[in-house]
Amino acid sequence: MTDVTITPELVAEHGLTEEEYGRVLALQGREPTITELGIYSVMWSEHCSYKSSKKWLKTLPTEAPWVICGPGENAGVVDIGDGQAAIFKMESHNHPSFIEPYQGAATGVGGIMRDVFTMGARPIANMNALRFGHPDHAKTRHLVAGVVAGIGGYGNCMGVPTVGGECDFHPSYNGNILVNAMTVGLASTDAIFYSAAAGVGNPVVYVGSKTGRDGIHGATMASAEFDDDSEEKRPTVQVGDPFTEKLLLEACLELMATDAIVAIQDMGAAGLTSSSVEMAGKGGVGIELNLNEVPARETHMTAYELMLSESQERMLMVLKPGSQGQAKAIFDKWELDFAVIGRLTDTGHIVLKKDGDRVADIPLDGLNDAAPEYDRPWTETAARAPLDPAGVAEPDDYADALMRLMACPDVASKRWIWEQYDHLIRGHTLQRPGSDAAVVRIPDSRKGLAITTDCTPRYCYADPRTGGAQAVAESWRNITATGAKPLAMTDCMNFGNPERPQIMGQFAGCIMGMGDAGRALDYPIVSGNVSLYNETNGEAVLPTPAIGGVGLLDDVDAMATVAFKQAGDAVIVVGAGRGHLGSSLYLREITGSEDGPPPAVDLEAERRNGDFVRQLIRGGKVTACHDLSDGGLAVGLAEMCLAGGMGAEVSLPASDLPRHAALFGEDQARYVLSVVAGSADEVIDAAASAGVPANVIGKTTGDGHLTVGECFTISVADMRRAHEQWLPDYMAAP
């Protein structure tokens, strides 16, 4: 069947361990062909098989009455009422984006959009969570420029608004940047498409772009550490064609409006292999493909190359018998390839033919169910000693400290980035980038979706379990701060090498924390992605479980925004401030230390305080609302002043806390609100009855200054300059 001899070296090159190769031999009952080896290799790669993470992912909460489809499909599906569903997922494209930032990021965006529209949803919003190395690292500027251009290049052409995200910098990402892209789509609950193949004899149809030699072994690359030679892996990065994907989107949605499709899945990581194997495997059927029918971009492509190519903008479908003509007419109209490349069988095997030869024959239950699953050893991250705020140096000059925080890379305005994304197309962007959560309206309705991405990796590194819970809590809080009800989340688990117990311990800890928070907040995880081996020469990234959250606003007219609206409103802090400075931004940026534990996450308080705030917003009592996170109260107030072009005059609530701890402490479950002056007492009374700590700390002003008691008075215009200038200045530097 093949001329290629399977040597131990070849097996190792395919990323299979000796033990795993032993399983291959047992399942096949013979030596595999090179094509079979390739298929086992990608299907059992960490990227496709989740072999190190599966055990832990199973512990996450995934259900709620409004969840229509949880993890395991192309994306998660939640009910948003009126026969409509939000379909969403976040995915990483870390390894390729480091090697070739433009194409790596672009195809990451293309891939996640396909995951969403393959389920029948029109994508209505894109988000992204980006993590880069230290700004002074030689590659950072080039990577930022390329990744941002790539995300924009793809999303803009697709006509899907990129409405928000986050972007942080830390030296742990010097050798492994993180590019996590999220897409939210809108579908009818009665027209959601799944991937399980059914109907022996039904035609298997390939649509979209032709298959080339690009991206072969992308999934394997994404399942290994980098070393100094990683740039030689550039040919494994795919090249994106957003124009073709736009045509594919429209053609698929047009076909989905008919009754022709039995099952559909996009060809993402591991291309034709994973799509055919997963569709047939889920449906409990067999599949036979004639690879001579696969539209190929290049001549003389081997079966191995056709099966492992990660060429973009392709879909695999199983059609109902007799519907081929109707389907082909639609793809002809959009000038896309359409080819019947095989059929479903009852053998339970995937059988591949090329030039009349049988080049692969693999039992699907073996490939899928006998895939390795590891319970990797892990060690718990040691708890850090509490950090007494009184022992942390007070700034010499409070105004200067706040200015430095507002201009530090993690807080500074990311306008330079989001102005390169079309965030307005479709005309439904109600909260633009830079808000707590982006809000997009559902067309022809009063409903809106609030969307956010969140993670505080320094917390996760200091204490994975607390950090995992905090990421979920912050996501829930950001959605709540718009007045929306948080519905569900997607996650992108970015970690180092899971074969190291310390890294596995970070992973396990974060998952446990996310599970705690998801359960306590009724905020299940409905889709996600795991990216391991984000590590170069043994240096791992900070544990980064990025959370993408989606919430529902019943009435967008009752939405809250971060911006102070008018002078004279009362400014209220909701939630208890305890002056927690451990692992805070103040500690890192002002004192140069990353010490101390992260702030405690009290999930009962989160829920109580958040439910109270949401109710206030929905009752029309709130003129502005912002959750408190990085930089604490001081940064939160500053951001509200900047967003509204307003000033504020406040004094710190009476307490025994050192002033800098009260100002910059990052205690959780807190919000700042503004309410019209006359209703402040009523709000404070309502908070007291709800058992929610709330204090009036001052009022908004029209004088263009933020004043905090005896600490500082600072011009909002100066603050804006510092906040806006850092990133453009950085990117313009030679």
Add this chain to the structure above:
Amino acid sequence: MKAAVIVFPGTNREQDMVDALSACMGNDPILVWHGDPTVPDVDLIVLPGGFSYGDYLRSGAMAARSPVMRDIIAKSEKGVPVLGVCNGFQILTETGMLPGALMRNADLKFVCKDVRLKVETSQSLFAGGYQAGQVIRVPVAHHDGNYFADEETLDRLEDRGQIAFRYCDEDGGLNRDANPNGSIRNIAGIYNEAKTVLGMMPHPENMIESAQGGTDGLALFSGMVEALS
């Protein structure tokens, strides 16, 4: 009033345009596929924004040679008004229906943000809803919006009142900081000589209700509907 919105492969702002037109016309415009040989008889033809043919070769270059454009050029010559926004403007310059060219933005980056425009004249069927000299706020979203024409052409455009909009600051000042893409003489939109064809880079269709952050784009559509009904 009846309008047609042309859809090329890669067009992506047709729905935004349909929403704005139907809000003012009280009926939905007809969507016309690029492969159709003719456009139905309508009072207005619109080329909306997007990336027709992926912006491959040059923005608008391939769409300008598609079958439907031959009929649009013929209808335009008979006086049917044509509005081209963003990619539509690029297509209009590629067909020669409007002079000049739209080059890559001066800073080479895609730009999406609100800009201020100075309405140069209200004397057209498109701009009757505005006052001459009025400053309006609408967004741009493009990679190739850097308008260029030779000096002689520019002088002629100015002399004949064919400049529709210029990028300006909040006070109407024409300066470099207010210009998002490097367009020569801050030009954001131009008319043909008969003022029956308008091409503009900014997107008035994305600024028609307060939920979108402003309503300054609405008067373009309501003014057109008034002129053409």
